[in-house]
Amino acid sequence: MYKKALEYQLKHRPSRLPIYEPMGTFTNFGQNEKTLEAEKRQRNIEYMKQQVEAAAGHKRQLILSHIKNLQQEKEKLQKNQEK
DSSP, X not given: OHHHHHHHHHHTOOXXXXXXXXXXXXXXXXXXXXXXXXXXXXXXXXXXXXXXXXXXXXXXXXXXXXXXXXHHHHHHHHHHHHO
């Protein structure tokens, strides 16, 4: 069994040196990092936009409630003046 396993390993062993590839074929070096940075930046921009929209919506609600309160107070004052 050991002899057969050794013979199989000798027949199917990989070549000692990798196949030569010229340096021009490695153009993708660092490409993945660039896309990851771009995706991260895009997510951050979207998150910032959502935060700005949420803050603007909250401020808008505060202003509308303040205007509503002022109108109610104005109506109360007018009713008191009529009496």
